[in-house]
Amino acid sequence: MSVITSRLTSDERNQLLSLFNNVQLHLLYKASVHGFPANQFHFRCDKQGPTVCVAYNTSGFIYGAYTSKDFAQTNQNIIDASAFLFSISKARPQPIRVAVNAGQPAFVDAATGPNFGVLLFLNNNGATVASPGGAAYTIAPVTLHGNNLYLTEFEVYRVEELGENLERPWRNVQWSENKRQELKKNIQSYSPDVRGVKEARVLMVGQVGAGKSSFFNSINSAFRGNMTSQAIAGTAGKSLTVQFRTYTMKTGKGGSSVPLVLCDTMGLEEDTDAGLNPDDVINICRGHVQDRYQFSSSAPLHEGAPGFRRHVTLKDKIHLSLMSQKILNKFTSIRKKVNQMGIPQILLMTKIDEACPLVEKDVKNVCNSVYVQKKAREVSEALGIPLSCVVPVKNYCKELELNLEVDVLLLSAVELMLNYADNFFENLPSEDQDEADQQEHHKSNNHANQTPDAAGSSAAPFSLPRAHKQSTEDLFRCSLRKMAEEVRVCRRK
Known part of the structure; x- marks a missing residue:
């Protein structure tokens, strides 16, 4: 017997898992393998605990519904505050999650395909979805599945809790x-x-x-x-x-x-x-x-x-x-x-x-x-x-x-x-490294040219910004000219 594999890609699976806490997904039913009639779904998925239905359509949407309650064909409306609908699309960076409205039944537990009100999967035992409507979930059909009710695949997974601790650490640290x-x-x-x-x-x-x-x-x-x-x-x-x-x-x-x-x-x-x-x-x-x-x-x-x-x-x-x-x-x-x-x-x-x-x-x-x-x-x-x-x-x-x-x-x-x-x-670009080397070389030369007293000082050499250096040189030349003029005046006297 061949192994039945999930249609979800790694990225799609991760997006779906992001809607839960720490869980793993176990594939129970795959319509393209087991058949689209509702009785095939119930044969493999009834009384399996928490499950998530995953539908695929020709528009590229992956959408479905989660419930924490059993499917058991009781013909009753099932209240489940944990239930939600979801939609994954390549046009969106993150999946959409819509919780069931308070006080509303999450799904109808009948002998049909999974019936979440706005989504009735395996409609008429075929590869289609009906959208009867209802007040349980608030989401536009175009957002949920792009108004495309034709299925290319339909899968159901059992959702298994893994607890708060990972089996293996996600990063290794030595605590010593x-x-x-x-x-x-x-x-x-x-x-x-x-x-x-x-x-x-x-x-x-x-x-x-x-x-x-x-x-x-x-x-x-x-x-x-x-x-x-x-x-x-x-x-x-x-x-x-x-x-x-x-x-x-x-x-x-x-x-x-x-x-x-x-x-x-x-x-x-x-x-x-x-x-x-x-x-x-x-x-x-x-x-x-x-x-x-x-x-x-x-x-x-x-x-x-x-x-x-x-x-x-x-x-x-x-x-x-x-x-x-x-x-x-x-x-x-x-x-x-x-x-x-x-x-x-x-x-x-x-x-x-x-x-x-x-x-x-x-x-x-x-x-x-x-x-x-x-x-x-x-x-x-x-x-x-x-x-x-x-x-x-x-x-x-x-x-x-x-x-x-x-x-x-x-x-x-x-x-x-x-x-x-x-x-x-x-x-770093080579010019930045060269600049750093030149600064260090200039600093070393300044230190080497210091007098013995200055070399023994702990003060760092003072360096004026370029604009300030220019103004200082101008001031120095101006002072020299003034001194020369004073000397000439003294000689005339």
Whole structure:
């Protein structure tokens, strides 16, 4: 006997599965194989528990209905609050799901084909669908099936719950003290392979309350070895971060600096005139925004304004962009511009312990959580970011002591950031790398030409912008002319 296979493609199957929690589909009935008469459907599908009917038509629609109740030919109207209709079309990026209206019967449990009121499958024991109507579901026929009631195939699947835990983790993580120390060592020894740049600059972008400032505090705590709260963090309706801040970290009190600068921004908001202005993100990425610049929701930073860095070097620019989920329209706009600049992006899934009870119970459940995996896939598809760039993390918020599992997640995220920052440096145009080398060479020559006293000074050499240099030279020449005139006057006297 030949194996009966589903007609659903991988993408169509994933779209259908996205309408459920953690389930698998078991094919019970396929009309092109078992026949279109209703008795063939009942023979294979009665008393099978939750099922989903999947219809295919010549217009390319895949549509149908789900019920959690048995088919049993009782000739009764069946109430099922979990029932819904669905429609999948290549013309739409996401499937449509329409729940049964409250108090209305989900389907008629008769000896006919599956009868959901607006959909009567296997009408007259044939490859057609009738649409008698009714008040159970509210959806236009053209949206549901394109007004095409002719079937090319009809399948019924048993819907089987898989529970809250995956059989195998969707991402492998080593939860050990050795791993924590290994991650710290790798991060501390990081060095960009570009002269003139000593650390990676990572920009954090996200909605209000996403946990951007808390993420920095958590990373800082992991390196310091104790809880810290250097960045202002908390819960509020508006962004607590109103300035552009660049934060560095040290390995313990008075320890060496970590080669990473986290740049914190004002939170994004849904309203166009509230929260961080997307154009300011571009100014930050280009290195034009100075530390402690005060954000304005109404207008982005413009050239010539206080806080605008006119002369930018590679070390001032952003090498990686971190994004928290939500507010997709603004994110999409920002991503388009950031992509043009060649800046890689990682999406942090914060507050995973609040989202999933299993993770709240034990952080190590993050890679076994059906819910976390599902949300990771959803934001990956919504933003067009590869799933490998979606990183779940937990910030320190209520803890008073460090936690091994939390540190491993945080440090793993930082290691990935540095790897992606390296990708940015490797993809730099040759002229940008040459500019960085020239700046480093010029800096080295200045240091070599200093007097012994100056060389011993810890102050960095001061470099005027080009326009200021010109005005200084003019002033110097003007002073020389004035001195010469005074000398001539003295000689005449």
